Amino acid sequence: MRINTKRFAAGAALALVASVGLAACGSDDGGSGDGDGTTVTFLPKNLGNPYFETSDAGGEKAVKEFGGVYDEVGPDTAGPDAQVSYIDTAAAQGVNVLVVSANDPDALCDSLNAAREAGTKVVTFDSDTNPECRDLFINQATAEGIAKVQVDMIAEQIGDSGEIAILSAAANATNQNAWIELMEAELEASHPDIELVATVYGDDDDQTSFDKTAALLADHPNLKGIISPTTVGISAAARYLSTSDAKGKVALTGLGTPNQMRDYVKDGTVTEFALWNPEDLGFLSAYAGKALADGDITGEEGDTFSAGDLGEFTVGADGTVLLGDPFRYNADNIDDFNF
Incomplete structure (x- = not known):
């Protein structure tokens, strides 16, 4: 496992708040170089989500680098079957590679397998389907590592004792639910004096997450x-806490980005949070899809491929490729990063 710290420090890579305004929109630009025009379509959970704008921008960068044709499509609102029509359309268009962050582990399977039968290589990233429904899953970090770092941070910040709550995304989000289950197990095993009193869902919507934060404090x-x-969720919760009486009294941690969370760290609302590099995640996903489309790999355990300046990667069990470990951000290091 590894994190490419040089790419972490790369400028203008990541903007997980709307104010930064990075957009990863569809493009008919075939890229540069002498590529063979491999078509790669990114399908995030929903459009307008700054996290996916950033990860998909990493994918677009990779596609242009190897001379392919990039596009991004998706629903406006995340939902269990909201991505199905986009998968069907991509298959009908003969897209070479479809890169999907799944809203549901099961609801997409029929369409994804039909696309694969039609010749489209399917790569999931960020949030997986069942393994039999795709060719590869690009995992941002192990679920165990993501769960543990968040539990460790909250335990340190509240003195390993007291009531906590979880503000998640959509109730059906594969990755969120896996992390929550592991966090619950870690709390039970190693933190007996911390009580998880509620898990609520903000549906990856800023206002809903803001309102859920207010309700948690009231309840x-x-x-x-x-x-x-x-x-x-973490940015919406920080926005609420920053102007409330709970600022400095209720700890907030989770998964965010430096540019998104910098002001909240500096004003004392947030002490520490973690994340991987979403741009690298999209970049790696595109290169993995290219390797599949070219026949360089099949998705079997032990397959190896190159992902540009990220280096060499090896396919693990269940067709999984691991990007790296989570990284903690706090007041001591947050100004070292610009994404």
């Missing part, structure tokens, strides 16, 4: 901390 007056394992 649980003894709450000492909130974990939000979603970039939309």
Whole structure:
């Protein structure tokens, strides 16, 4: 496992708040170089989500680098079957590679397998389907590592004792639910004095997450901390806490980005949070799809391929490729990063 710190420091890569305004929109630009025009379509959980704008921008960068044709499509609102029509359309168009962050592990399978039968290589990233429904899954970090770092941070920030809550994304989100289950197990095994009193869902919507934060504080007056394992959720929760009486009293941690969370770290709302590099995740996903489309790999365990300046990667069990480990951001290092 590894994190490419040089790419972490690369400028203008990541913007997980709307104010930064990075957009990864569809493009008919075939890229540069002498590529064979491999068509790669990214299908995020929903459009307008700054996290996916960033990850998909990494995918677009990779596609242009190897001379392919990039596109991004998707629903406006995340939902279990909201991506199905886009998968069907991509298959009908003969897209070479479809890169999907799945809203549901099962609801997409029929369409994804039909696309594969039609010749489209399917790569999932960020949030997986069942393994039999895709060729590869590009995992941002192990679920165990993501869960543990968040539990460790909240335990450190509240003195390993007291009530906490989780503010998640959509109730059906594969990755969120896996992390939450592991966080619950880690709390039970290693933190007996921390009580998880509620898990709520903000649907990766800023206003909904903001309102859920307010409701958590109202419903649980003894709450000492909130974990939000979603970039939309943690920023909305920080926005609420920053102007409330709970600022500095209720700890907030989870998954965010430096540019998104910098002001909240500097004003004392947030002490520490974590994340991988979403741009690298999209970049790696595109290169993995290219390797599949070229026949360089099949997705079998032990297959190896190159992902540009990220280096060499090896396919693990269940067709999984691991990007690296989570990284902690705090007041001591947050100004070292610009994404």
